[in-house]
Amino acid sequence: MSGVFVGMPAFPKNAAKAVQNSQLRFNLRKATHTIRGKRAAVVGELDDWAELRQAGKTIKDHTLRNLDRYLVELEEKVTAAGGVVHWARDAAEANRIVARLVKDTGETEVVKVKSMATMEIGLNEALAEEGIEAFETDLAELIVQLGDDFPSHILVPAIHRNRAEIRELFLKKMAGAPKDLTDEPRALAEAARLYLRKRFLEAKVAISGANFMIAETGTLVVLESEGNGRMCLTLPKTLISVVGIEKLLPTWQDLEVFLQLLPRSSTGERMNPYTSMWTGATEGQEFHLVLLDNGRTSVLADKVGRQALRCIRCSACLNVCPVYERAGGHAYGSVYPGPIGAILTPQLRGMDSELDRSLPYASSLCGACYEVCPVAIDIPSVLVDLRAKARHPRTERAGMAAAGWVFERSKRLAKAQRFGGRMRRLVPKRLPGPLSAWTDTRDMPEIPAESFRDWWIREGGTAGRRPAVPPDGNLPQESRKS
Amino acid sequence: MSGAAREVILRRIRSAVEGAPEAEIVRGYRGATGEPGDVELFAERVRDYKAIVHVVPRAEVASTLARITEGRVLAVPAGFPSDMYAPSEGEPDGVVSTCAVAIAETGTIVLDAGPGQGTRAQTLIPDYHLCVVRDDQIVPNVPDAIARLDATRPLTWISGPSATSDIELNRVEGVHGPRTLEVVIAIG
Numbered sequence: 001m002s003g004v005f006v007g008m009p010a011f012p013k014n015a016a017k018a019v020q021n022s023q024l025r026f027n028l029r030k031a032t033h034t035i036r037g038k039r040a041a042v043v044g045e046l047d048d049w050a051e052l053r054q055a056g057k058t059i060k061d062h063t064l065r066n067l068d069r070y071l072v073e074l075e076e077k078v079t080a081a082g083g084v085v086h087w088a089r090d091a092a093e094a095n096r097i098v099a100r101l102v103k104d105t106g107e108t109e110v111v112k113v114k115s116m117a118t119m120e121i122g123l124n125e126a127l128a129e130e131g132i133e134a135f136e137t138d139l140a141e142l143i144v145q146l147g148d149d150f151p152s153h154i155l156v157p158a159i160h161r162n163r164a165e166i167r168e169l170f171l172k173k174m175a176g177a178p179k180d181l182t183d184e185p186r187a188l189a190e191a192a193r194l195y196l197r198k199r200f201l202e203a204k205v206a207i208s209g210a211n212f213m214i215a216e217t218g219t220l221v222v223l224e225s226e227g228n229g230r231m232c233l234t235l236p237k238t239l240i241s242v243v244g245i246e247k248l249l250p251t252w253q254d255l256e257v258f259l260q261l262l263p264r265s266s267t268g269e270r271m272n273p274y275t276s277m278w279t280g281a282t283e284g285q286e287f288h289l290v291l292l293d294n295g296r297t298s299v300l301a302d303k304v305g306r307q308a309l310r311c312i313r314c315s316a317c318l319n320v321c322p323v324y325e326r327a328g329g330h331a332y333g334s335v336y337p338g339p340i341g342a343i344l345t346p347q348l349r350g351m352d353s354e355l356d357r358s359l360p361y362a363s364s365l366c367g368a369c370y371e372v373c374p375v376a377i378d379i380p381s382v383l384v385d386l387r388a389k390a391r392h393p394r395t396e397r398a399g400m401a402a403a404g405w406v407f408e409r410s411k412r413l414a415k416a417q418r419f420g421g422r423m424r425r426l427v428p429k430r431l432p433g434p435l436s437a438w439t440d441t442r443d444m445p446e447i448p449a450e451s452f453r454d455w456w457i458r459e460g461g462t463a464g465r466r467p468a469v470p471p472d473g474n475l476p477q478e479s480r481k482s
Numbered sequence: 483m484s485g486a487a488r489e490v491i492l493r494r495i496r497s498a499v500e501g502a503p504e505a506e507i508v509r510g511y512r513g514a515t516g517e518p519g520d521v522e523l524f525a526e527r528v529r530d531y532k533a534i535v536h537v538v539p540r541a542e543v544a545s546t547l548a549r550i551t552e553g554r555v556l557a558v559p560a561g562f563p564s565d566m567y568a569p570s571e572g573e574p575d576g577v578v579s580t581c582a583v584a585i586a587e588t589g590t591i592v593l594d595a596g597p598g599q600g601t602r603a604q605t606l607i608p609d610y611h612l613c614v615v616r617d618d619q620i621v622p623n624v625p626d627a628i629a630r631l632d633a634t635r636p637l638t639w640i641s642g643p644s645a646t647s648d649i650e651l652n653r654v655e656g657v658h659g660p661r662t663l664e665v666v667i668a669i670g
Contacts, residue, residue, distance in 0.1 A: 027650070030650065031650055034650075034651045048510070048511040048512050051510035051511035054508050054510060055507065055508060055509050055510065058506065058508045062507050065503075065504060068492045068496050068499075071495075081634070086487075089491060139646050139648040139657060140648035158649075185649040185652050189654050192657065193657055197658075217634055225644070225647065226644055226657035226658050227660075228657070230638065231606065231658055234603050252633045253625075256513075256514075259639075260511075270527065270587070270588040271589065271639070273531070273641050273642050273643070273645045273659070274639065274640060274644070274659060276602070276636075276637070276638055277636070279633065279634045283595075283636060293491045293494065297491065297494035297495055298494075303502075
C-alpha cells in the first residue's frame with residue numbers, strides 16, 4: 001500500500017488524541033447513528049436478507065477460490081469488447097501504467113470518480129510527480145482534497161467535517177465559491193456542482209475504480225449518488241479504471257445479489273441514485289482496465305485472513321463500531337479505517353510498522369461488525385488470528401513466558417499465589433516503567449489473602465477430590481457460611 | 483512488462499489457493515419471479531426518492547406530457563414515440579426519454595440506450611429528466627430486472643434524482659446529475 005500515512009504512530013496514540021476532539025466525536029456520533037438507523041430499516045424490509053448474505057458470502061468465496069480462471073475470462077471479454085487490460089503487481093506498477101496512459105493522450109489533467117483502489121496506491125500523488133493534476137469529483141473527496149486532508153470513512157471520506165467547517169473550506173479554497181455561501185448542505189452541494197461542471201465538460205481523461213467486474217460478460221459496475229460518476233464515466237474520451245482483482249463476480253446473475261446487499265448496507269437506501277454499467281469501449285470511448293494485486297494475493301494465501309477479500313467496501317462495519325465512533329477514521333492510518341481496515345491494512349501492508357501491528361488491537365471484539373457485514377466476514381476471528389501473528393514487544397513476550405512457566409505446574413502456581421497473597425499490601429496501584437502502559441487504562445486486580453485452592457483445603461476439601469455432598473444437594477452449613 | 487505482471491499475478495493466485503476446498507454457491511434468496519411488477523408500489527418507491535410521479539392511462543400520456551412540460555423545451559432522443567411529445571422551438575432545458583426496465587421494490591428505472599433513451603450523456607447533462615415508463619416494463623425485484631437486461635449494453639440505473647449524503651450524512655437532492663426527475667407511468 002502507498003505511503004500516504006507513513007510514519008504515523010500506533011493506533012492507541014492516535015486514538016487517545018482523537019477522543020480529545022469533542023467536535024470530531026460529535027460529528028462522528030451523529031453521522032454513524034443516523035446511518036445505522038437507515039440501514040436497519042431497509043435491511044429489515046427484505047425477509048430474505050440472511051439468504052442474500054449467504055449468497056454474497058459464497059459467491060465471493062467461490063470467485064476467490066477460482067480467481068485465476070475468472071480473471072482470464074474477464075480479460076478475454078473486456079478485450080473482445082474493445083478494451084485494453086493491464087496487470088499491475090503493486091502500487092508503483094499501477095501508477096506507472098496510469099501515468100503512461102494519461103501521457104499518451106497528451107493531457108495534463110484528469111477527473112476522478114471516488115475510488116478506494118486509487119487512494120490505496122496513492123495515484124494522485126504519483127500523477128502529480130509526473131506533472132498530471134487529478135481532480136476529485138465526489139463531493140466528500142473534493143472536501144478532503146481542498147482541505148489537504150485525509151479520508152476518514154470509506155463511504156463518506158469527509159465524515160469528520162461538519163457543515164460549518166465545509167463552508168469555511170469552500171470559501172477559502174474553492175475558486176468562484178459564492179461570497180454569501182451558507183452552511184446549508186443544499187447550498188454547499190450547489191457550489192460544488194458549479195465548481196465542477198466546467199471540468200466535467202472539458203475533461204478528456206477520467207480515472208475510476210469499480211464496485212464489481214463481471215467475468216462472464218466483461219462488464220464493469222460503478223455505484224454512486226451524485227452523478228459525478230456518470231459524468232466521468234461517460235463524457236471523457238479516455239476512461240481508465242483501476243480495480244482490485246478481488247472485485248470480480250463470475251456471472252451477470254451474481255449482480256442481483258450484490259445490487260441488493262450493497263446499497264442497503266452502505267447508504268441505507270433501497271437503491272443508490274445512480275449505477276453505471278459498461279462493457280469494454282463504450283459509445284466511442286477508449287477504455288483501459290488496470291487489474292491491481294498490491295498485496296491481495298498474499299491476503300488470499302492466508303487461510304483465516306483471506307475472507308477479508310470478500311469485502312465490498314460498504315462501510316456498515318465502521319458505522320456500528322464503538323471504537324470507530326470514538327476514535328474516528330484517521331487513527332487507523334490507512335485509507336481503510338474501522339473494523340475492516342483493522343484486518344485489511346495489516347494484511348495488505350504487512351505488520352512491519354508499529355501502527356500496522358497495533359491495528360488488530362483496535363477493537364473490543366464485540367462482534368457488531370460481523371453481524372452487519374453483508375458478506376459475513378468474521379472480523380473478530382481474523383483480528384484474534386492477526387493478534388497472534390503480530391510480533392509482540394519484548395517485555396510482553398518475557399511476561400507471557402514467565403506466566404507460562406508458572407501455570408505449567410500446579411505447585412509453581414500455588415507458590416506464586418501464596419507469595420502474592422503475602423505481598424499484596426506492597427503491590428502498587430500503578431506499575432512502574434513500561435508496565436505502566438497496562439495500568440494507565442486498567443485497575444490492578446485485587447490479590448486475595450488466600451487462594452481458592454488453599455481455602456478449599458482449609459475448609460475440609462481434599463486436593464483432587466470433591467468434598468462429600470449430602471443427598472439434598474446442599475453444601476454443609478459451614479461451607480455456605482464462608 | 484504487463485505480460486510478465488500477468489503471469490506473476492496468476493501464479494501467485496494459484497499458489498495462494500492451492501489445496502483450498504472448492505466453495506459452492508448457495509442461492510436461497512428470492513430469485514426472478516417472471517411476474518409483472520406492482521405499479522402502485524413502483525410509484526410509491528420512486529416518490530420516496532423525492533421524484534415527481536404521475537400514473538395515467540396510456541391514452542392520456544401525450545396530453546399529460548404536454549401539460550407538465552409547458553414552458554419547457556425538452557431534448558428528444560432518437561426513437562422516442564413522436565405521437566407522445568413534440569418539442570417546441572428553442573434551446574432544450576431538459577430531456578424526455580423512455581426506459582428499458584423499471585423495478586417496483588427499489589423504485590429504479592434502467593436505461594439501456596435503446597430507442598427513445600439516447601446516449602448516456604443525453605439523460606445526464608440536462609438539469610431535468612422526464613421518463614416515460616410503460617406498466618409492462620415494471621418488474622417486481624432486482625433479480626427480475628437482471629434477467630431482462632442485456633449486460634453488454636451501456637446501462638444506467640436511476641433511483642431518484644441526483645443526491646449526496648456527504649455532508650453529515652444528510653441526503654440532499656441535486657448535485658451533478660439532473661436535479662429534477664419526473665416519471666410518467668402509462669397504464670392499461
